[in-house]
Amino acid sequence: MSDSSRDTAQGAGWGPAEPGAYRQLMPDHVEKLSWLNPRTLWAARNGVLASWFGDPTGRTRSRLVALREAAGAPADKVIRREVPDRFSFMVMGDTGEGDAPQYAVVPGFLKMGQDTEFAVIASDVNYPVGAADGYGDKFFRPYQGYPAPIYAIPGNHDWYEDLGAFMRVFCADTPAPAPEPRPRPLTRAWWRALLWHRPRPTDERRLAAARALRPAPAQRAEQPGPYWALDAGPVRIVGIDTGLLGTIDAEQGAWLREVSRGPRPKILITGSPLYVDGEHHPCPIEGGGTVDDVVRAAEHHYVAAIGGDIHNYQRYPVDVDGRLVQYVVAGGGGAFMHATHTIPRVSVAGVTERDFRCYPLRGDSLAFYSRLYGRRLRLPRLFDLTEAAATAVVAERLGIEPARAPDAGTRVTRRTRLVASLLGTGRRPGRAARFRLPVRKIYTQLFSPSSATYSPPFFKCFLRLDVTADAVRLRCFAATGNRAQEVDPPVEDEVTIPLR
Numbered sequence: 001m002s003d004s005s006r007d008t009a010q011g012a013g014w015g016p017a018e019p020g021a022y023r024q025l026m027p028d029h030v031e032k033l034s035w036l037n038p039r040t041l042w043a044a045r046n047g048v049l050a051s052w053f054g055d056p057t058g059r060t061r062s063r064l065v066a067l068r069e070a071a072g073a074p075a076d077k078v079i080r081r082e083v084p085d086r087f088s089f090m091v092m093g094d095t096g097e098g099d100a101p102q103y104a105v106v107p108g109f110l111k112m113g114q115d116t117e118f119a120v121i122a123s124d125v126n127y128p129v130g131a132a133d134g135y136g137d138k139f140f141r142p143y144q145g146y147p148a149p150i151y152a153i154p155g156n157h158d159w160y161e162d163l164g165a166f167m168r169v170f171c172a173d174t175p176a177p178a179p180e181p182r183p184r185p186l187t188r189a190w191w192r193a194l195l196w197h198r199p200r201p202t203d204e205r206r207l208a209a210a211r212a213l214r215p216a217p218a219q220r221a222e223q224p225g226p227y228w229a230l231d232a233g234p235v236r237i238v239g240i241d242t243g244l245l246g247t248i249d250a251e252q253g254a255w256l257r258e259v260s261r262g263p264r265p266k267i268l269i270t271g272s273p274l275y276v277d278g279e280h281h282p283c284p285i286e287g288g289g290t291v292d293d294v295v296r297a298a299e300h301h302y303v304a305a306i307g308g309d310i311h312n313y314q315r316y317p318v319d320v321d322g323r324l325v326q327y328v329v330a331g332g333g334g335a336f337m338h339a340t341h342t343i344p345r346v347s348v349a350g351v352t353e354r355d356f357r358c359y360p361l362r363g364d365s366l367a368f369y370s371r372l373y374g375r376r377l378r379l380p381r382l383f384d385l386t387e388a389a390a391t392a393v394v395a396e397r398l399g400i401e402p403a404r405a406p407d408a409g410t411r412v413t414r415r416t417r418l419v420a421s422l423l424g425t426g427r428r429p430g431r432a433a434r435f436r437l438p439v440r441k442i443y444t445q446l447f448s449p450s451s452a453t454y455s456p457p458f459f460k461c462f463l464r465l466d467v468t469a470d471a472v473r474l475r476c477f478a479a480t481g482n483r484a485q486e487v488d489p490p491v492e493d494e495v496t497i498p499l500r
Helices: 038-043 046-053 057-070 100-113 132-140 164-170 188-195 204-211 250-259 291-296 362-376 387-398 414-422 441-446 483-487
Strands: 078-081 087-092 118-122 150-153 228-232 235-240 266-270 302-307 313-320 323-330 357-359 460-467 471-479 491-498
Touching: 046 188, 057 250, 087 100, 100 460, 100 471, 100 483, 118 235, 118 266, 132 164, 132 204, 150 164, 150 228, 150 235, 235 250, 250 291, 266 291, 291 302, 302 471, 302 491, 313 491, 323 460, 323 471, 323 491, 357 491, 362 387, 362 414, 387 414, 471 483
Parallel strands: 078 228, 087 118, 118 150, 235 266, 266 302, 302 323
Antiparallel strands: 087 460, 228 235, 313 323, 313 357, 460 471, 471 491
């Protein structure tokens, strides 16, 4: 087994390395996604409109589900798969930017996934707005070599065109529902309808050509809707759709409570993680209660909750009334990396730094962002930190033991502390913190993530879950874009989850 980022800097992807073969899988021309482009921002406006004028996704989702049921989808929305007594499946989230970081995940994903029964994409299959024309290079092409079905739950970006393309690809070509009646003039709903981004017409020949890249019957997955449950061997996998704003509607909430009943162990997959960045986000259900209330209820027998949306890996083993539930963030499947060095010293729900895991490691995250800003601002001598210096200053500021010890003799200088403060390490209050540079979602609105991250290491990841009657073995594998990690993907985290 190759070194991981917890073992060596080379295992993290730093230093001289042979580039991976992932570029051979990419199309000849890749359009770089830029959030500075006014056309991109305007097309992705529906999330903002939903927060200002009310979120219509619950009503739209209900109508889409009704269309699926009318077409013969099971009313309980449960997919039942016959699998061997021991089987495996893959999970990755936030895949679909269609650029080098996404394709860098593919060789390792295919290597570790060849003998698995199916895969699940947890959130944001297709950036920036989920349009049908993007599915060729952002879904069908990268995963054409994966031999089994791929199921998905939508993320907020998949909803920016009212989920139309997602329903066509994953839900048996479900058509868009009929337009709703026009709202009364000058109401909030009227303003929303006036400004709403509507789906563009689908190029049917282009979509058919994309589908031809995954033509085998064994590769096809047909879902009963944007939320579903899947029974496989001893476990039930429950996928929920959190829409534009990270909530679920009352109809889906009632289904979730119903499908969660019974003694079968369950794994939740959601577009909005319940524990992330050292905080608890229980995910409200319209009409009362939260998704985490359902997960925590002992009679529902949840053993894990895996969420996308945030583009890295995190794990929180939470003691819930004497039983351990693994809360996982798994959004590192291809989209631009969200920082981990901004995560404060963890103390949430009884989980401490000793129990918490993340990838990339905080020091690697800080080194990654220091180099980004050094290039973008043309100030490398000020910003660029070595991975050893970044690791050392993160340990100092957070008061933690680094997972990978910095090189002997590494000094934390005034410049190192200044860069760490400017880039938000530890979120310490103080004068420098008031001038903190954006390193998370706001960063993607100021700079083009694609143009800044076209060289390894990318710090992407995917999960493999091996299931037996007694336990689930969950492993997080790294994808850096370097050849060494393609040939032998390193394990960045591993946990065995008892089922009995």
